[in-house]
Amino acid sequence: MSLLDVNHLDVRFALRGGDVRALRDVCFSLDRGERLGIVGESGAGKSVAAFSLLNLIAKPGYIAGGSIRFDGQELTTLSDRALRKVRGHRMSMIFQDPMMTLNPVLTIGEQMVECLKAHRRISTREARGISLNKLQQVQIPSPEARLDQYPHELSGGMRQRVIIAIALLLDPDIIIADEPTTALDVTIQAEIMALLLELCEKHNVGLILITHDLGVVSQVTQRMLVMYAGRVIEQGPTREIINDPQHPYTQGLINALPQMATPGSRLNQIPGSMPSLSNLPSGCAFHPRCSFVERADGSRRQACHDQVPEFVTSGNCQAACHMVAEMIASERIPAEEQD
Numbered sequence: 001m002s003l004l005d006v007n008h009l010d011v012r013f014a015l016r017g018g019d020v021r022a023l024r025d026v027c028f029s030l031d032r033g034e035r036l037g038i039v040g041e042s043g044a045g046k047s048v049a050a051f052s053l054l055n056l057i058a059k060p061g062y063i064a065g066g067s068i069r070f071d072g073q074e075l076t077t078l079s080d081r082a083l084r085k086v087r088g089h090r091m092s093m094i095f096q097d098p099m100m101t102l103n104p105v106l107t108i109g110e111q112m113v114e115c116l117k118a119h120r121r122i123s124t125r126e127a128r129g130i131s132l133n134k135l136q137q138v139q140i141p142s143p144e145a146r147l148d149q150y151p152h153e154l155s156g157g158m159r160q161r162v163i164i165a166i167a168l169l170l171d172p173d174i175i176i177a178d179e180p181t182t183a184l185d186v187t188i189q190a191e192i193m194a195l196l197l198e199l200c201e202k203h204n205v206g207l208i209l210i211t212h213d214l215g216v217v218s219q220v221t222q223r224m225l226v227m228y229a230g231r232v233i234e235q236g237p238t239r240e241i242i243n244d245p246q247h248p249y250t251q252g253l254i255n256a257l258p259q260m261a262t263p264g265s266r267l268n269q270i271p272g273s274m275p276s277l278s279n280l281p282s283g284c285a286f287h288p289r290c291s292f293v294e295r296a297d298g299s300r301r302q303a304c305h306d307q308v309p310e311f312v313t314s315g316n317c318q319a320a321c322h323m324v325a326e327m328i329a330s331e332r333i334p335a336e337e338q339d
């Protein structure tokens with residue numbers, strides 16, 4: 001059993017025109033100290049997946065089915081009070097915009113002390129000591145002075161360092177980071193990501209990293225999930241997926257990046273756009289954008305149009321794709337039987 005096991009997670013938004021299924025049958029796990037990347041285009045369901053782990057999905061969103069087991073405890077049925085203990089304490093979140101997390105009218109020190117005292121029976125003095133230590137760990141300049149400053153007095157990079165310090169405050173087992181560097185200057189993004197990686201490694205903290213940036217995923221994570229229209233469509237060790245993506249959508253994401261496309265391959269954006277979740281295409285949701293729906297011999301793969309693909313295993317990776325399933329099946333049939 002892993003530290004975190006997500007099984008068949010189904011998240012919906014109750015809208016006036018009916019429920020919209022934002023996550024369907026999402027399954028993944030995270031071992032202690034492991035770093036997992038979640039990638040996909042805008043609207044794929046990455047943030048909903050992350051937020052649902054802590055039941056932080058904005059209303060009218062709700063978990064309609066499935067299970068989230070964390071350290072042996074089922075989170076989907078936990079009371080708000082019990083969930084608050086897990087939140088922040090054992091799993092913490094880093095958002096894209098530090099100002100979403102920081103309270104503008106409290107000093108950094110007041111916020112950190114308040115957070116510590118809400119979870120531990122300690123004096124203000126002790127809490128301030130721990131806060132200072134965390135600010136030192138995130139290598140913020142003049143950490144002692146920062147404790148008495150307000151968020152608006154810090155630069156964007158410093159604020160995100162404070163956020164990382166707060167995320168580490170209660171020595172969590174997992175940090176969920178949703179696009180943690182996108183709001184920062186490009187020059188500072190790499191610094192902050194390197195710091196997050198270093199601290200997670202040093203303290204054996206698991207990381208779930210949500211990002212559009214496949215380059216960052218390949219540098220920081222050991223495993224990755226690729227999401228499309230609310231489903232996981234490929235998952236496995238990051239290096240294997242980046243070097244040899246199976247799903248045509250993953251191939252498209254990688255080939256759209258100048259620095260990652262395989263030498264000789266054409267740099268191409270994936271045609272079309274992510275479908276609306278309230279009006280998904282039949283069969284494989286990616287099929288209207290997929291250039292492999294037609295086989296090399298010109299015949300049509302009907303399953304792409306009318307069957308939702310199951311996961312098939314290729315090496316250490318899994319992909320939900322009829323073409324991949326067909327390739328694997330043909331490799332399994334001895335050559336003489338194929339004649």
Ligand SMILES: Nc1ncnc2c1ncn2[C@@H]1O[C@H](COP(=O)(O)OP(=O)(O)OP(=O)(O)O)[C@@H](O)[C@H]1O
Binds near residue numbers: 013022042049059277
């Ligand atoms: N508050 C909401 N109300 C209704 N539907 C929502 C809400 N939040 C998310 N959704 C639905 O869930 C889908 C997935 O949203 P999500 O924020 O997880 O995408 P994402 O992959 O994180 O995209 P981005 O990279 O742009 O943040 C949205 O396209 C939308 O259909």
